[in-house]
Amino acid sequence: MKILIYGAGVVGCAYGWQLSKAGCDVTVLVRKGQKEFVQKNGIQIICSDFRGKARKDVDVIFKPTVIDELSSNNDFEYIIVSTNKLQLSTILPTLSKSTGKANVVFFQNNWDVFTEIDKYLNPEQYFFAFPFMVGGGKEDKNIHCAISGLKYSNTPLGEKDGRITPRVEKLFVALDKADLKPVISNQILVWLITHYAVAAGLSAGIMSAGSASQFIKTHLL
Known part of the structure; x- marks a missing residue:
């Protein structure tokens, strides 16, 4: 499965790292001017993982494929949009031109942009999820994150109209392999x-x- 993480922040990098460990082919879209640095140095992730019986602290260099521009002839199966919700107004025009055949997954704290998204994408092109398993922040160029081990932490995902579709089920399987506790919501x-x-x-x-x-x-x- 080829996945693009659209946004190299805490959530995108942490989920991308875990999906990569689970066998997915992960690419990260970075800002202009950052591509060479990330290709050379990778992304340092300092993580406290609470999913096991005991807390596990990890300091790793995540080295995904890196791009700084999205082409409409891309071969991604999923584009996970993990930027700040407030950036959607600038991202949606790009997605409308460059999504190609990929399924766009809005991986954000969305509450009032549903009509706005429909101005740029057809419902068949996207669905929603929420990164409830990961939190943290950035320090310099490093990602500091925690992966929740709480009983009720999970990654909800689902179609806008409540259907359980093959594309939702397939992403569910990938997230489950990554132990990110997906839950399909109708x-x-x-x-x-x-x-x-x-x-x-x-x-x-x-x-x-x-x-x-x-x-x-x-x-x-």
Whole structure:
């Protein structure tokens, strides 16, 4: 399976690394000017993996195939879009011209762009997922991430209309081999909107309280 990770951030690199370990042919799309550096040095990923019985800390150099431009005659089966949701307005015109026959998987915290996506792509060209298994940040050029071992952490994915299609099932198998706990949802849009509402409310509460610890003391204890 050939997969393009569109966006070399924490989520894209962590999922791409794990899918590569599971046997997928992974390519990462990077910004202009970064291709030679990443090809030469790879992507350093410093990861705390909590999926096993004990935490496992790993420091690896992930060396995927690297491109800085997407061509419409590409041979990718899936394009996983893992950029910030706010970047979609600049990404969608490119995807409309260059997706080719690939299935686009929007791998973001989406809640209000569903109509906007339909202006550029047909429903047959895309579906949704959410990277609930990975979190972290960047320091210099290094990826610092954690892979969740919590019971209810998973990677939900599904079609906009709720159908369980072969393309969703095939990506499910790849994610399952990578131990990223995929779950097929027949209400993925409801899941995404609800997740955003809960996260936004929680974030607002923490900001209002001044800190996470103060929020816990004030509202949860």
